[in-house]
Amino acid sequence: MVMNHRYQESEIHQMLQTLSQAVVMRDCKTVQELTERMVDERVDLFVILNQGLNPGMLWACEQFRKGTFHVPELLMSSRALKIGMNILRPLIRDRERNVVGRVVIGTVKFDLHDIGKNLVNIVLEGNGFEVIDLGVDVSPEKFVRTVEKHEAQILAMSSLLTSTMGWMKSTIELLREAGMKRVVRTVIGGAPVTSIFAHNIGADAYCAEATSAAETVKRLLGIEA
Amino acid sequence: MIVPPLSTKLRENGGITHQLRSFTQSTGIPLRVLDPNGREVWQSDICQKKNFFCALSHGKGGKDRFCRRAHKKAVRESIRWGEATIRTCCHSLMQVTAPIMSHGRLVGYLIASPFLLVDPSELQPDELSSLYRSLERKRLLEKAIFSIPVVKDEEANQSAKDLFRLAEALSDPDLSCLREAREIQELQGKIVDQILDFKALGKDFNPQSLGRLFYEQEREIIVKIRLGDRVGAKEILHRLLAIVLSEHLENFELLKISILELLIILTRAAVEAGTKIEEVLGMRYRFITESAAIKDQEDLCIWVAHLLEKLMDGIYQTRHAKNYQRLEKTLSFIEAHYHESITVERIAKEVYLSPSRLSHIVKDELGMTLTECVSKVRVDKAKNLLREKELPISQIALEVGYPDQSYFTKVFKKVEKCTPKTFREKAF
Numbered sequence: 001m002v003m004n005h006r007y008q009e010s011e012i013h014q015m016l017q018t019l020s021q022a023v024v025m026r027d028c029k030t031v032q033e034l035t036e037r038m039v040d041e042r043v044d045l046f047v048i049l050n051q052g053l054n055p056g057m058l059w060a061c062e063q064f065r066k067g068t069f070h071v072p073e074l075l076m077s078s079r080a081l082k083i084g085m086n087i088l089r090p091l092i093r094d095r096e097r098n099v100v101g102r103v104v105i106g107t108v109k110f111d112l113h114d115i116g117k118n119l120v121n122i123v124l125e126g127n128g129f130e131v132i133d134l135g136v137d138v139s140p141e142k143f144v145r146t147v148e149k150h151e152a153q154i155l156a157m158s159s160l161l162t163s164t165m166g167w168m169k170s171t172i173e174l175l176r177e178a179g180m181k182r183v184v185r186t187v188i189g190g191a192p193v194t195s196i197f198a199h200n201i202g203a204d205a206y207c208a209e210a211t212s213a214a215e216t217v218k219r220l221l222g223i224e225a
Numbered sequence: 226m227i228v229p230p231l232s233t234k235l236r237e238n239g240g241i242t243h244q245l246r247s248f249t250q251s252t253g254i255p256l257r258v259l260d261p262n263g264r265e266v267w268q269s270d271i272c273q274k275k276n277f278f279c280a281l282s283h284g285k286g287g288k289d290r291f292c293r294r295a296h297k298k299a300v301r302e303s304i305r306w307g308e309a310t311i312r313t314c315c316h317s318l319m320q321v322t323a324p325i326m327s328h329g330r331l332v333g334y335l336i337a338s339p340f341l342l343v344d345p346s347e348l349q350p351d352e353l354s355s356l357y358r359s360l361e362r363k364r365l366l367e368k369a370i371f372s373i374p375v376v377k378d379e380e381a382n383q384s385a386k387d388l389f390r391l392a393e394a395l396s397d398p399d400l401s402c403l404r405e406a407r408e409i410q411e412l413q414g415k416i417v418d419q420i421l422d423f424k425a426l427g428k429d430f431n432p433q434s435l436g437r438l439f440y441e442q443e444r445e446i447i448v449k450i451r452l453g454d455r456v457g458a459k460e461i462l463h464r465l466l467a468i469v470l471s472e473h474l475e476n477f478e479l480l481k482i483s484i485l486e487l488l489i490i491l492t493r494a495a496v497e498a499g500t501k502i503e504e505v506l507g508m509r510y511r512f513i514t515e516s517a518a519i520k521d522q523e524d525l526c527i528w529v530a531h532l533l534e535k536l537m538d539g540i541y542q543t544r545h546a547k548n549y550q551r552l553e554k555t556l557s558f559i560e561a562h563y564h565e566s567i568t569v570e571r572i573a574k575e576v577y578l579s580p581s582r583l584s585h586i587v588k589d590e591l592g593m594t595l596t597e598c599v600s601k602v603r604v605d606k607a608k609n610l611l612r613e614k615e616l617p618i619s620q621i622a623l624e625v626g627y628p629d630q631s632y633f634t635k636v637f638k639k640v641e642k643c644t645p646k647t648f649r650e651k652a653f
Contacts, residue, residue: 026378028343028347029347065414065418070311070378070382071310071311071312071381071382071385072311072319072342072378072379072381072382073378075311075313075319075342076342076343076378079343083349086349086351110301112298112302112312137298161413162413162416162417162470162474162522162523163413163521163522163523165474165475166474166475169475191417191420191421192416192417192420192470194420194423194424194430194471195430195431196430196431196432196435196471196472197471197474197475200473200474200475200476201475208424
């Protein structure tokens, strides 16, 4: 899995677990140190992301869902994650210099959740996509306008609430009205979002987890994954 | 109705301003009372200090439109969730917000900000640069940042609770109007939990499997309602709502029809449990007349959830009330301890009855023996595990309170008319 000589595979595994735990415990210092150390040891950047940082964040989200974590704990876990990502991001960007496609991404109107979306963002960047991140609370008009302006091939939307999912449908409808539905592929995701919903609203794909985002988008564009 | 403005209320009520002041004294977090347009009505003394971060950052008399937008969003969120919200504000600093309502209308809000969840010395370069947006005052801001209070996670949570209480005191008559918002969001959260469980099934999650699950859960909820098992019935209702939402969230009319179908199932079960048919017909009629005014799925879901509560209340009333309290206790005891060894004696002790008296009551009211009742709960739990987890059957048997796998299979077969293995194969 990794190319290095100083550490055994089991030691790397241990470090990844500690990294996960540090994200959960909001221990930014450990996150920074471990991420840097693993980068120095040439551990694959996506292994650090997908097996270290990401599982920790998912666990923190799970704790939030169960009610053992509240907003401050979740925010601080997400800060720890961000510190790790800030180290990985420029390296991941450098790794893939050929732009394979342009993606506009955002969380739909009246929805302020962005943890999952940010993960998708970095996964896509790492796979050679140029990502235009509109942040949270994005209106259908803004989505469509940005897609048009940047001539993006992909529109990715996220929603974490059953009450805001309807905005995905509105956005896709607006895209259709603008005559761009056939040109621009749409992909959606988020806790309450399902493949059935994606099919019903005419989205081109449903993305179950951040880690599979690049694969999903590549498939949509007909690029070999 | 003429509502006195917030400023008058604060001026006339010295007690409340005292409480506002003590909030800042105990937490160290600056507090402001703002009207719906974001104008300051009251602020703690710290906000007037020269080195107050927000004032420095905005410049002389300047109001930051980013701050206003952040406040507005935070208030909208706190009304949506029916509680004080903790969020980052415009400069990656933290804020707690709670709405002040008068007769269901927003008349102002409380903002406790800024505070930090980490020591300023630990802030990352990108976090700091967002704080020093005004370069000319960078040096002043660099100093002022150390005057921002640093609050621990749990203290922030406590501050949110305290702030909500203060907002409640300033509201007219109180913040009970937000209770429903909170209830709605809690219900939606439970529905999303169920959707996540479905999604864990992976490729087996499709309209056909959802349809099968719906009919199975429909039969289950009828049994729960007849048993008078409120907790169990609620849980299944969440699952049923999750199925309906997964299928029709984007089509409100179809959703309404599915909910009507659900309502007929629930009320029919209530009739079987002894509720008068006239009452049930009245409820159905009310849904048809009231649902015309319901405009979103959240209100539809809460309508059904309330209906279930009413039906359960009705069932309790029609049966012997005292026995029912004991039955409810018995059922919740079984729900909580199904994975342990449960004897009639142990439950009897818990509900202050003799074992024989308890057995009689259960048999009379539920039409099944206590052992059958325990088996039913355990088999239900086992079914969930069989559906959702890829555990070996021996492990599942153990988890639902049967150390002996062959005995578990026997009981399962008696209740479900098939073996656990066949059930798992059939499930999806």
